[in-house]
Amino acid sequence: RKSKDVIAKLLTRGIFANINQPLDPQMAIEVAKEFGSDAVIISFEDEQRQDAVPDLETAAAGSGIPVPRPPIVTVMGHVDHGKTSLLDAIRATNVVSSEHGGITQHIGAYQVEERGRKITFLDTPGHEAFTLMRARGVRVTDIVVLVVAADDGVKPQTVEAIDHAKAAGVPIVVAINKVDKADARPDRVKQQLADRDILIEEYGGKVVACEISAKKRTGIEELLDM
Numbered sequence: 001r002k003s004k005d006v007i008a009k010l011l012t013r014g015i016f017a018n019i020n021q022p023l024d025p026q027m028a029i030e031v032a033k034e035f036g037s038d039a040v041i042i043s044f045e046d047e048q049r050q051d052a053v054p055d056l057e058t059a060a061a062g063s064g065i066p067v068p069r070p071p072i073v074t075v076m077g078h079v080d081h082g083k084t085s086l087l088d089a090i091r092a093t094n095v096v097s098s099e100h101g102g103i104t105q106h107i108g109a110y111q112v113e114e115r116g117r118k119i120t121f122l123d124t125p126g127h128e129a130f131t132l133m134r135a136r137g138v139r140v141t142d143i144v145v146l147v148v149a150a151d152d153g154v155k156p157q158t159v160e161a162i163d164h165a166k167a168a169g170v171p172i173v174v175a176i177n178k179v180d181k182a183d184a185r186p187d188r189v190k191q192q193l194a195d196r197d198i199l200i201e202e203y204g205g206k207v208v209a210c211e212i213s214a215k216k217r218t219g220i221e222e223l224l225d226m
Helices: 003-011 025-034 044-050 054-060 083-094 127-135 156-168 186-195 220-225
Strands: 072-077 109-114 117-122 143-149 172-177 208-211
Touching: 003 025, 072 083, 072 156, 083 109, 083 143, 083 172, 083 220, 109 220, 143 156, 172 186, 186 208
Parallel strands: 072 117, 072 143, 143 172, 172 208
Antiparallel strands: 109 117
16 A cells, blocks of 8 residues: 555544654554455564575474574664765675565665675664664664764764663674774774773774774675674
């Protein structure tokens, strides 16, 4: 159905919704019924399992062997630090297909391939959406890529992203972006992160940090490898 038809149907129920607004699951089921369809709620994890490679599934059937799947990665960070530029750079250089199953239509996701292994990137509308999904008990992601601009350092939204990742119990990989700029100070970023208990490997910690330039598309392959 076209979005305008769904929006019109919601208006008759007194709900003023825009095209990107998430609906209460029960409301979505009821609206679908008005269009003559029976809808069911499928969690993101269920969808991932459905999208598992068939031959792997067959091989593992009944054996108790876990079926491998691509890790789900969410990119977070302060506004203007290059989240979108990084996603665009990854999409332009490594994208496997324009969309992955039906996920793209309602979340925004795509897969890339590095060394024969696939990675699923989630393009979430923001930290609020991440928090909302986590609040509903959904394990949204396996890894958070934290983008920090080398010329600007740790900012309020950077701290917010760190807090979200920690609360979700998700490992962080740091992408220090804009290292090509004349005033880039990646060492200052590493120190600021350490002050926030994000200790990178270079400082004796366990957090991986990669220096990249999304604009010049350098360091992207190393980031994907990590």
